[in-house]
Amino acid sequence: xxxxxxxxxxxxxxxxxxxxxxxxxxxxxxxxxxxxxxxxxxxxxxxxxxxxxxxxxxxxxxxxxxxxxxxxxxxxxxxxxxxxxxxxxxxxxxxxxxxxxxxxxxxxxxxxxxxxxxxxxxxxxxxxxxxxxxxxxxxxxxxxxxxxxxxxxxxxxxxxxxxxxxxxxxxxxxxxxxxxxxxxxxxxxxxxxxxxxxxxxxxxxxxxxxxxxxxxxxxxxxxxxxxxxxxxxxxxxxxxxxxxxxxxxxxxxxxxxxxxxxxxxxxxxxxxxxxxxxxxxxxxxxxxxxxxxxxxxxxxxxxxxxxxxxxxxxxxxxxxxxxxxxxxxxxxxxxxxxxxxxxxxxxxxxxxxxxxxxxxxxxxxxxxxxxxxxxxxxxxxxxxxxxxxxxxxxxxxxxxxxxxxxxxxxxxxxxxxxxxxxxxxxxxxxxxxxxxxxx
Numbered sequence: 207x208x209x210x211x212x213x214x215x216x217x218x219x220x221x222x223x224x225x226x227x228x229x230x231x232x233x234x235x236x237x238x239x240x241x242x243x244x245x246x247x248x249x250x251x252x253x254x255x256x257x258x259x260x261x262x263x264x265x266x267x268x269x270x271x272x273x274x275x276x277x278x279x280x281x282x283x284x285x286x287x288x289x290x291x292x293x294x295x296x297x298x299x300x301x302x303x304x305x306x307x308x309x310x311x312x313x314x315x316x317x318x319x320x321x322x323x324x325x326x327x328x329x330x331x332x333x334x335x336x337x338x339x340x341x342x343x344x345x346x347x348x349x350x351x352x353x354x355x356x357x358x359x360x361x362x363x364x365x366x367x368x369x370x371x372x373x374x375x376x377x378x379x380x381x382x383x384x385x386x387x388x389x390x391x392x393x394x395x396x397x398x399x400x401x402x403x404x405x406x407x408x409x410x411x412x413x414x415x416x417x418x419x420x421x422x423x424x425x426x427x428x429x430x431x432x433x434x435x436x437x438x439x440x441x442x443x444x445x446x447x448x449x450x451x452x453x454x455x456x457x458x459x460x461x462x463x464x465x466x467x468x469x470x471x472x473x474x475x476x477x478x479x480x481x482x483x484x485x486x487x488x489x490x491x492x493x494x495x496x497x498x499x500x501x502x503x504x505x506x507x508x509x510x511x512x513x514x515x516x517x518x519x520x521x522x523x524x525x526x527x528x529x530x531x532x533x534x535x536x537x538x539x540x541x542x543x544x545x546x547x548x549x550x551x552x553x554x555x556x557x558x559x560x561x562x563x564x565x566x567x568x569x570x571x572x573x574x575x576x577x578x579x580x581x582x583x584x585x586x587x588x589x590x591x592x593x594x595x596x597x598x599x600x601x602x603x604x605x606x607x608x609x610x611x612x613x614x615x616x617x618x619x620x621x622x623x624x625x626x627x628x629x630x631x632x633x634x635x636x637x638x639x640x641x642x643x644x645x
Contacts, residue, residue, distance in 0.1 A: 208579035208629060209418050211443045215400060216577055218360075218392050219445055219606045220544070221269035221319070222480050226449065226489035227259060227309070228274050228456040231281040233494055238455050240279030242291065242329030249281070249296040254496025256305065260312035262503050263490070266510040270319035270360065272487070273309045275351060277323075278366050280330030284354075288346050291330040310355050321360030322351055326375050326395075327367055335371035344375075345383055352387040359388075365396035365403070394447060397424045402444045404484055405434030409450030409475040411482035412436075414602035417580050419444045438583065438628060448479035451489035452502055458491040466501045472509040481609025483580075512641075516569070520637040524562050531555035539636045547575040547634035553627040559636065560619045568614040568644050570599070572622065573607050573635035580605045583626040587612075590619035611644060 211219070232240050234248045263271055276282045282292035284306040294301050306322070313320040324347065333340040352358060361384055367373070377397050384391050392400045398421045404411050416436025421444065423432060436446065452472075453462045467475075472488075479486040490506070492498055520540060527536035531551050538546035539557070570587055574580055580603070587599040587610065598612045620638065624631050 208581070209441060209443050210579045211417065211445070211576055212400075214390055214392055215443060215445055218401065219485060219576065222485060222607075223268045224270040224272060224321070224360075224447075224485060224487045225263045225268040226272050226274075226323070226451075226456075226487050228277070228451075228489055228491045229305070230274055230277050230283060230457070231279055232277060232457040233492070236459055238457055240277065240281070240329070242278075242280045242331075244279060244281060244291075246281065246291060246293070246295040247297060249293065250298050251492075251494060251496030254298070254305070254492075256308040256312045256496075257315075258497055259490070259492060260309065260316050260318060262498055262506060264316040264318055266506040267513060268318065268488075270321055271309065271313050272321035272323055272360055272362055273306060274323040274325075275306050276325050276328070276347070278325045278327045278329055278364070280325075280328040282347075284351070286347055286350060288343060288350070289330065306351070306355070319359045320355065320357060321362065322355075322358055323362040323364065324348065324351065325366065326363050329368070334368065335373050337374065340373055341376040341379065345379060348380065348383055349387070352384065352391075357388075358391050360392045360394065360401075363393070363395040397421060398442060398444045400444065401447045401485070403433055404446045404448050405430030405432075407449055407451070409448045409486060409488070410478045411446055411448055411484040413482065414438075414583070415446060415483045415605065416440065416603060417443055417445055417483060417576070417605055446484040447487050448475075448484040449487040449489065450475055450479075451491070452505065453491060456489055456491065458493045458499070460493070463499060463501065466499070466505055469505060469508045469512060472505065473512060476509075476513070477609050477611055480607060483603060483605030483607060512643075516639055516641045519639070521565050521567055521640065522559060522561070522636060522638055526560045528558040528560065529555060532557065539633060544634060545575075547578075547632050550624070550631045550633070553624070553630055555624050555631065557622045557633075557636070558619060559621075561617075564616055564618045565638065566614060566616050567638040567640045568612055569639040569641055570610040570612065570620070571607065571635065571637040571639070572604050572610075573633065574604050575632045575634040576606045578632050579629070581627045581629050581631050582624055583628070585625055586623045588621040588623070589615050589617035590621070591615055591617050595621060611641075614640070614644070
């Protein structure tokens, strides 16, 4: 029997674009990783504008925001009762500030989902390395957050760990607390259970890329190659989340103002994350004043405009679909209803789509109906160009969404050959698009 995603995993995958926000005491020390010895009094954003962050992400098409409530240094962006290394001992709002709440409120205002990053490693905690005492401390902070923000839809537990101090994380207890207090919350951690790291921080899912994996092989010391491809024989559905920062670093550094990822770089990441069956988690980082830098904002807007302009119109509308190996309404493949799908009658079907007229395009989209599992191993795509079928692409795995960028062609038909599948494929979308700025 095929492994299938949970309802919440399907909702999560449909979001496609999630924003990470790295902001904390590292912003003020100009470091990527702190050491837990920082003086909270250096944390003092003079012109913090959380609404600017969230509004920018909202108009840029992101569906969810994840804020670093606490990084490895242990400094908390909320006034935690369980540590002094927090915003309550900073000058920000005279120690009365709570940036987690500010982000949560802004997400509610703009209709974005809210998630939190809570580092497993806390270098400031006196309990780290003391086993059960530290697990209790971590759970207490989890409960503080989960009880105060009624709709946390993702929790990110980074896999970083002290190399010199041994501390076993009690994941089973963490997960039980999360699911009890917020049952709809999706969990990212080194051991699942809902979403996983894809083995790199470049935003590139593998080829192939399976949503199935064997959780028993997932550990703190991850196996990047295994995570980057998944496992067609895996017994667990654990969606891949492709994390990458819009800058070289995760926290803001003025020296990186000229190194913000360009539209072309963001497009490439999009094709290799969302376009390879993963969800894109793109990081932004406010500066010391508490604002996003102008170049970051402009590039995010350009990225959003490109997505909206390129993918708003499926050129296949009105086309004719030919296949003896589909047993459902063929038009389900090219309409916009996600839950309309076509079941194939063989593991290796061929689907031919004839256009109303010759079309110019360079992007092909194929989707499997993942509520019924991921099935396809290999496939080929042909275009009918100047009265001849020409192979334009050969690939592995499709999953929730596969976006294929090809050289621009003018064709009157397209043909998809499924070469191998676990079970008979079930497809719910084929689309073609034209990006005028690609070859």
